[in-house]
Amino acid sequence: MTEPKKVTACLIIIGNEILSGRTQDANLAYLAKWLNEQCGIQLTETRVIPDIEDTIVNTVNECRARFDYVFTTGGIGPTHDDITAESIAKAFGVQWELHPEAHEILKEYYGPEGLTSARARMACTPRGAKLVDNPISKAPGFQMENVFVLAGIPLIMQAMLESLKHRLTGGAPVRSRSVLLHLAESLIAANLRDMQARNPTADIGSYPFYRQGKGGTSIVIRSTDDDLNSRLAQEVYKMAFELGGDPQFEESV
Template structure:
């Protein structure tokens, strides 16, 4: 097997925005969801950052991540309040105007009763010039996509609905496959063997994850590869090493 080509690998970063996440007031539920979701599609989530509601911090993070990865996904900060500044920040990162978008206005005017599309709610219809809308089936206020950056709500149910809307448009790569071998021993006992197996199978990723239950240490060994044959060979070597060490 040759090394992964650019066509095999599609990468992504996730930018979580909000003081409430950093303070612990809100417990993030989106990182794990997105990691699972993208893995199932064949996209590698390669980096996660959490930044406060500070415009310069968001701009810097967006520009750094969009230059480095195939896709960037953001969550948080596109609501109706004064501290929801993600749309402003992303527009600044792309150096484009941020205005009321007629498409977003039409969606939201239809959703709210007459007279209820207030100035605060109109903030959620501000979209950077040139961006496409991301459908929101839950509460209607759309997210948006500009360049390779997808801007979504922080509320998990809304964010997840937006991902379902985005998914058909995403380029996907060759999926990462994985197998797990359980070892009834502490991680340190098999560490040397795993290092050797990793060197023998450079096109795999081998990780070991220790557990302790009632004072007994065990290890889960996870082997990942995009090639079934390569994966099977590495799994066989890991299982053999575990058996030999187990006596």
């Protein structure tokens, strides 16, 4: 059987406030789960970068060449430090200019007198951009080829995602099975290494924990093949049982 094509994505989180620790990012986990479950797209890399034009330009250009899709969050608001749209225009070598459709959307939302120069700035995109609808605060995101530029505010970012779902083409979603063991990682490391070598299409992760005074390890098996996940989970269970690890299956995802 042919292995399903792996469709990859990268998230670029843009903002000095994220790097300073003042704001905690809430978009990464949501985007990774949404892309996998809704579209069969795997988020395989994330970068957090400052509001510096050259950094944005270089990062976007590198990532759009490496991944099927690139998503950016942050930096498309009305203030002086919101430079994402301008920077992406430079990454694509096009003008940053007023987008007529975006301008009409904001004019209708704010009214002619309420559309200040700062707010009108949110209607500027790289030339040739395709708008991404924003049903909450109306200021749209945009798409340039395989790059999708979204808001940093989580509620707005999530709404934008739903509006562009039909533009994304993915593969099979990744599923997982987990087994909880009351064993130290060092006792099962060799077994897991052998299991991973025999099953290269699965991702077998080992995560230690300490709960209610007892330590152990959670083994998470991830792949696009539910049957493979189940078989490997059974193998882990049997191994742990023979080692006295009191294994327990956890809920499948």
